[in-house]
Amino acid sequence: MTLKSDSQGGIRHGFSGGLYTLEGPGRVRVTRSDGAVGLFDGIGRWIEGEVYDVDPEMCIWMSINRAMVSHRLSSQDRTLEHESDK
Numbered sequence: 718m719t720l721k722s723d724s725q726g727g728i729r730h731g732f733s734g735g736l737y738t739l740e741g742p743g744r745v746r747v748t749r750s751d752g753a754v755g756l757f758d759g760i761g762r763w764i765e766g767e768v769y770d771v772d773p774e775m776c777i778w779m780s781i782n783r784a785m786v787s788h789r790l791s792s793q794d795r796t797l798e799h800e801s802d803k
Contacts, residue, residue, distance in 0.1 A: 730775055735768070737775045745776045 727738035734750040743759040747768050755768025759780030763769050 728775065728779065730772060733772070735771065737771075737779050739779050743780050745771075745779045747771045747776075 727736050729736050736748045738746045738748070740746040740756060744764070745757045745759065745761075747755050747757060747766075749768055753767040755766030755771065756764040757771055757776050758764060759776055761771050761773030761776040763771075
């Protein structure tokens with residue numbers, strides 16, 4: 718596996734120091750401070766690599782499509798309202 722640096726994007730975990738980078742749709746690469754690397758799905762399940770233990774919330778945060786869930790970025794289409802809100 719190749720390593721990615723901070724300059725290529727990602728979030729560094731506050732406690733473990735691991736670097737979480739988006740590797741593709743639903744794929745998160747985690748690089749520990751000792752250089753060990755692991756690949757995980759979007760909810761933190763191990764796929765391959767030396768790293769087996771990660772923060773699943775960080776994997777979710779990295780892999781989520783923010784354009785679909787952010788009220789500031791999503792369309793203002795009112796047809797998505799619940800029937801009870803009408």
